[in-house]
Amino acid sequence: MFGWQGKALRVNLSNGFVEEELISENLLENYVGGCRLAKEVARLEEVSAEKNKLIFASGALTGTGVPTGAFCSVAGYVSLQEDILCAPLLLRFGPELKCCGYDVLIIEGKAPEWCYLFITDEEAKVIPVAEMEGYTPAEIEEVIRSSFSKWYGNDIRIISIGKEGEQPSGLGGLVTDGLLVNYSGGLGNVFGEKRLKAIAVRGTLDIKLAKAAVFQKIITDAIKDFREKRNKLFETVHTVFARLELPLSREIHHGEIEKKACLACPIACLHQREGKFLPNFTVTFCFSELLEIENMEDALTLYDLCEKRGIDPVALSVTGRMLIELAKVGKADVTLTPGDTKQLVALIEDESSLLHKGGFWLAQHYQSETLLQDITKKIDTTREEIFAQIEEAGKKKAVLEALGLCPYALLAFPYDVIIKAFEAATGKALEVKE
Amino acid sequence: MYRIKVDHTKCTGCRYCELACSLNHLTTALNPKKARIRVLREKDRFFPVISGPCTEAACNIKIDIVIGDRTYDFCNLCRAVCPYKEVFKDPKTETPLQCDFCGIDAPGPACVKWCPSGALVLEEVPAYY
Numbered sequence: 001m002f003g004w005q006g007k008a009l010r011v012n013l014s015n016g017f018v019e020e021e022l023i024s025e026n027l028l029e030n031y032v033g034g035c036r037l038a039k040e041v042a043r044l045e046e047v048s049a050e051k052n053k054l055i056f057a058s059g060a061l062t063g064t065g066v067p068t069g070a071f072c073s074v075a076g077y078v079s080l081q082e083d084i085l086c087a088p089l090l091l092r093f094g095p096e097l098k099c100c101g102y103d104v105l106i107i108e109g110k111a112p113e114w115c116y117l118f119i120t121d122e123e124a125k126v127i128p129v130a131e132m133e134g135y136t137p138a139e140i141e142e143v144i145r146s147s148f149s150k151w152y153g154n155d156i157r158i159i160s161i162g163k164e165g166e167q168p169s170g171l172g173g174l175v176t177d178g179l180l181v182n183y184s185g186g187l188g189n190v191f192g193e194k195r196l197k198a199i200a201v202r203g204t205l206d207i208k209l210a211k212a213a214v215f216q217k218i219i220t221d222a223i224k225d226f227r228e229k230r231n232k233l234f235e236t237v238h239t240v241f242a243r244l245e246l247p248l249s250r251e252i253h254h255g256e257i258e259k260k261a262c263l264a265c266p267i268a269c270l271h272q273r274e275g276k277f278l279p280n281f282t283v284t285f286c287f288s289e290l291l292e293i294e295n296m297e298d299a300l301t302l303y304d305l306c307e308k309r310g311i312d313p314v315a316l317s318v319t320g321r322m323l324i325e326l327a328k329v330g331k332a333d334v335t336l337t338p339g340d341t342k343q344l345v346a347l348i349e350d351e352s353s354l355l356h357k358g359g360f361w362l363a364q365h366y367q368s369e370t371l372l373q374d375i376t377k378k379i380d381t382t383r384e385e386i387f388a389q390i391e392e393a394g395k396k397k398a399v400l401e402a403l404g405l406c407p408y409a410l411l412a413f414p415y416d417v418i419i420k421a422f423e424a425a426t427g428k429a430l431e432v433k434e
Numbered sequence: 435m436y437r438i439k440v441d442h443t444k445c446t447g448c449r450y451c452e453l454a455c456s457l458n459h460l461t462t463a464l465n466p467k468k469a470r471i472r473v474l475r476e477k478d479r480f481f482p483v484i485s486g487p488c489t490e491a492a493c494n495i496k497i498d499i500v501i502g503d504r505t506y507d508f509c510n511l512c513r514a515v516c517p518y519k520e521v522f523k524d525p526k527t528e529t530p531l532q533c534d535f536c537g538i539d540a541p542g543p544a545c546v547k548w549c550p551s552g553a554l555v556l557e558e559v560p561a562y563y
């Protein structure tokens with residue numbers, strides 16, 4: 001196959017059994033990537049509360065060099081939400097898994113003790129690491145990388161959980177190579193249920209292209225065009241941010257910051273200061289609009305705590321807002337004043353606090369589903385603002401997401417470049433169904 | 435003559451250069467581990483390093499390099515394909531991979547063409563340089 005590797009890896013943590021399976025071409029063609037593929041595999045695998053599995057799925061374009069072709073989706077059944085959740089993993093985990101030879105990874109069973117899974121193109125093994133319980137994601141990454149040579153460790157991509165994922169919680173998220181995964185709240189706890197502290201991957205296999213020369217020309221031209229229009233793109237993004245009036249974003253993203261990118265992304269929307277990722281646009285919006293945090297120090301302290309404990313900052317903000325509103329009307333017995341980071345930190349540190357239940361549980365328990373919908377809609381509407389100037393943005397975004405690409409690609413690249421690149425990479429025409 | 439100028443302060447770690455180099459040499463596939471340029475990470479910085487000459491022994495100087503107010507491990511900036519450093523070797527055959535400049539006329543250095551940030555730039559330098 002071209003673009004895809006055509007294989008899945010199944011790992012059973014209960015007995016350490018590892019199996020390679022072929023994936024039907026039909027399945028990959030109908031579900032080309034992203035959460036659609038991950039959720040379809042979850043459906044076929046009959047993932048449920050009783051039969052919970054973690055599904056990782058990369059798209060046809062992941063790792064090929066198509067702009068933003070870096071994402072891999074992770075899905076699992078989150079008990080506190082009574083549903084299968086899926087989140088996109090940024091940076092390079094998906095491409096690395098593909099270089100190990102797999103488009104899909106299925107993890108089932110429960111390890112007898114805390115462990116991490118190490119996958120290369122030659123083997124996959126479950127490594128017991130009882131001592132890692134309670135480690136922060138940064139500590140786990142350090143321990144895993146330092147057990148190999150410096151050069152080998154440099155090429156290992158890692159997903160891990162912190163303390164929050166080790167316990168039943170609606171906030172336990174994932175961290176990949178130091179970056180918190182937005183919208184992964186609850187998935188970290190699926191890792192925890194399985195006593196899986198981390199997954200580390202390093203692959204050396206080729207990703208084959210159907211029409212390599214055509215593909216190379218498409219990408220060369222697209223990057224040339226991007227370089228010429230780069231300043232205009234950044235202007236557009238600044239205009240959108242200015243329109244949204246996010247003073248916190250201006251504060252966080254000014255001064256000595258460094259732009260970082262996912263694999264094959266010219267946009268590089270991620271920012272670091274002194275080696276640490278800063279809250280991105282969505283998180284900044286959540287912190288300032290939902291939690292009403294006004295100053296940068298508080299926002300960074302909170303983000304740092306999220307990183308250390310492995311808390312999804314979006315789930316935290318949604319749940320925090322729910323508690324603020326529920327406390328206002330006297331439904332929930334909790335003290336949480338908007339903008340008070342100290343109170344929020346105290347609730348995070350109190351493992352029995354309502355905050356750890358997550359937004360969905362609170363909505364059900366206090367019959368406040370509409371409140372939850374309103375809060376999540378607020379985030380979605382703001383994210384949509386970014387694409388306001390793009391024609392048929394909804395449809396195009398859906399196609400990009402189905403391909404497992406970052407929707408921000410639409411801000412910098414013509415849609416038809418992506419479609420042509422898909423055809424050159426896979427040798428197949430992309431049929432978009434409503 | 436031409437040289438590739440590397441500005442690590444502009445590098446975002448997108449690895450487009452690795453993808454481009456591997457595609458240009460493998461011709462039908464991509465594989466960053468087979469690229470002749472590798473983006474090495476040192477602390478919070480990315481250093482695109484273009485593979486240079488192959489040496490039979492590891493060097494014994496192991497000095498640190500100071501850039502601005504930061505100190506870096508020299509090994510991360512060194513271009514040598516040495517026995518100690520496994521990054522510039524084919525992962526299966528262990529054949530050293532050395533930059534061949536892609537043929538300076540057409541198609542030109544693939545890594546420079548795909549670097550979107552301006553961290554890699556092709557520069558003309560005097561021939562005696």
Ligand code: SF4
Nearest residue numbers: 261262265269406408
């Ligand atoms: S735009 Fe940002 S999130 Fe999207 S692929 Fe690029 S760096 Fe990653």
Ligand code: SF4
Nearest residue numbers: 455533535536543545
């Ligand atoms: S000039 Fe060509 S061979 Fe050398 S690193 Fe760049 S892409 Fe690779």
Ligand code: SF4
Nearest residue numbers: 445446448449451549
């Ligand atoms: S393509 Fe350019 S910006 Fe990207 S990693 Fe290579 S040198 Fe850095």
